[in-house]
């Protein structure tokens with residue numbers, strides 16, 4: 001101990017040192033500081049716990065739930081939680097715990113023995129415990145848990161004596177050795193299964209429960225032999241040693257591949273670590289008067305207010321979720337064990353009220369006595385989240401403000417995903433049915449492995465992942481699939497839970513499917529499906545059909561498009577109610593990035609109030625336009641260029657007219673031409689091939705000459721580093737007639753609308769400005785053209801001229817730039833690119849490694865790097881305001897639709913964010929979350 005404190009250099013824990021990326025806080029909870037007390041272990045027993053619901057950071061979700069339930073007087077088996085801080089320390093100290101914590105644990109074991117009235121290793125009444133992982137954010141099935149720990153050759157006889165049930169005792173021992181062997185000793189599961197099968201075969205047992213005490217004893221012996229063979233050591237008999245090894249294995253499981261992958265996917269920081277819960281075992285497998293189950297207080301797929309869950313009689317925890325035995329619907333528990341059922345209903349209703357959220361719970365019944373083993377906020381689909389939030393308000397359970405926090409902003413996009421066209425869907429017969437685990441329409445080509453799902457999806461194919469059951473390492477396949485279909489498992493199986501969370505349509509437990517994953521075929525009835533065949537299913541009804549079925553837009557999109565009345569769609573009404581609440585709370589404005597009138601209409605319908613970025617060059621690619629653009633580029637003198645621009649003018653004017661009109665008088669930010677010119681020209685290699693071909697077959701001389709001129713110009717325009725080349729404001733400065741034409745198109749369209757009596761608010765935005773003089777140059781042109789056009793048209797309109805802040809120098813000199821700019825729009829894509837010096841198009845080559853090595857937590861192009869790039873934004877905001885207090889500030893990069901970035905933009909005091917039309921609902925809600933959890937300027 002003393003030696004340790006004297007150590008001069010403390011090893012830096014890279015995990016700990018990394019700053020947590022700010023996540024939008026789900027609920028403002030007070031976090032108790034436990035650090036000061038240097039306490040690492042918290043007990044929960046007999047109605048009193050040392051922790052509570054506010055301590056998720058330290059105790060993990062499971063530990064804090066167990067503590068809270070204990071304090072509430074609910075029947076929870078006693079135990080203790082080893083904190084996440086201990087886990088981090090374990091890693092920091094080179095995978096070991098300081099002796100002080102080991103001692104603290106020993107003391108807690110002694111205490112647990114006392115309250116449990118049983119002892120580790122006792123031959124009359126042995127204490128058995130579970131060792132359960134549990135991080136702050138639930139990661140279903142990603143980490144490990146071990147049950148029945150404490151059993152050894154002596155204790156198993158003790159358990160047998162206490163319960164007078166030898167079969168049960170040896171079955172528990174068998175399970176323990178298998179779990180411990182797999183999780184702690186890392187012996188593959190199959191090896192244990194192989195031994196078990198051999199015994200079953202010898203005893204002519206078809207299923208596990210056919211095996212009696214003798215068979216199970218034999219299994220235990222074989223398992224022990226296996227352990228000795230694999231590890232060179234006998235199966236550990238000392239329960240304390242077992243406990244330490246299991247605890248360390250749980251710590252270790254925090255960094256297994258699938259847990260890491262899972263955290264990446266859900267933006268869970270790596271440094272938070274897992275807690276370990278040690279809890280006295282209760283036995284749902286001790287006979288026909290025992291059971292185990294899981295459930296939800298409401299349906300997590302649809303949000304329907306109905307008690308929901310599954311159970312198995314005479315079974316242990318894992319059996320329900322493992323998908324091995326098909327569990328029974330929880331309603332049937334009412335008949336099997338009425339008293340326990342009633343108590344369960346009462347307890348879970350109370351938990352839902354207490355936590356003010358739907359609860360996902362685990363319970364076990366031992367000899368008719370109910371025990372609660374877990375409670376947490378239930379993961380739900382975006383659809384269910386919206387239904388539950390609006391129901392809670394309708395039930396007067398909470399205010400709209402609190403209800404907003406029950407819906408993850410990103411989950412709203414699930415509500416926009418397609419549904420089947422009912423007429424098309426009816427045409428096919430139902431091939432089979434499964435449990436409707438996650439709603440949504442899925443149609444795709446069947447694949448039987450996650451590897452194939454990923455490979456096929458990369459080729460642009462739509463796939464349906466069809467498996468007997470999914471396991472945690474299937475998440476990548478599940479992510480790319482249109483939907484997930486399994487033959488076994490219940491509504492709480494892995495496929496169901498993860499499918500719901502990802503918003504991926506899922507149907508599980510379609511037991512009529514006979515899947516041969518090796519042969520890659522699947523039979524249903526008298527039909528056989530091969531890999532690549534089309535299959536469709538409806539995650540809301542559970543119906544599965546063979547063939548491809550066209551999908552159509554979600555109800556919400558149909559209502560927005562006027563194809564359905566709001567009264568006809570319950571979910572639309574809830575969706576718009578919820579977003580209406582969000583609009584009242586948020587202070588950030590929401591705009592959209594849109595270039596076309598129809599996109600702008602959609603964005604407006606989604607609630608965008610303004611366009612934050614209209615990219616004029618996208619209009620250049622429209623039909624019949626690119627030739628004119630090319631002519632403009634190819635012109636080697638101003639006169640020819642002006643002639644080509646004159647042809648483009650009416651086209652651009654028409655576009656702007658449409659976009660302005662779609663925005664109903666809300667501001668529209670139009671950016672002048674931005675990309676390097678060669679993007680509008682054919683590729684050099686293609687031209688060379690064309691020329692070679694023409695020459696070879698003696699083709700048309702005029703065509704050949706034309707191609708040669710083009711090639712020559714393409715070569716002239718070639719740039720070594722086009723992203724840093726002749727683009728943005730640099731184009732406008734070298735070819736002022738382009739800016740002139742664009743300004744003219746903007747103001748002519750605006751004046752026309754004004755004359756029609758409509759309101760317009762154009763904001764002309766000059767891209768890539770790094771120096772105030774660049775902007776001054778362009779602003780002179782815009783102002784001049786605006787004056788000319790207004791004079792010609794005899795109307796006056798208000799407009800603004802501003803710039804994008806996307807070059808670091810622009811941010812640094814924002815005070816100077818604000819002398820000219822009436823607004824700033826942060827172009828965070830380029831700003832990220834240039835601040836990091838990461839090419840947006842090449843980051844894929846190394847980002848993975850950066851994340852693995854924990855150099856970067858997240859892709860900075862998806863979620864703004866608040867520490868670096870974000871500081872440039874904050875600085876420019878501050879400097880810009882100093883020069884021009886009323887300067888308008890917004891953001892138009894991809895980050896404008898990312899909830900955690902929106903949080904940041906709210907904090908630094910931007911006026912609005914702009915994102916793609918489909919992200920607008922997400923942004924509205926995220927802006928409300930930000931307003932509820934953090935003040936501007938904090």
Ligand code: ADP
Pocket residue numbers: 077129130131132133140141142145147279280281282283284316317318362363364373374
């Ligand atoms: P997960 O997070 O994967 O659900 P858990 O730690 O919750 O892992 O445990 C896995 C299963 O074991 C659950 O079904 C749980 O209810 C059961 N279980 C855990 N601890 C106990 C215990 N002390 N007694 C009986 N069953 C338990």
Ligand code: MG
Pocket residue numbers: 362374
């Ligand atoms: Mg659990």
Ligand code: MG
Pocket residue numbers: 767806827829830
């Ligand atoms: Mg840019």
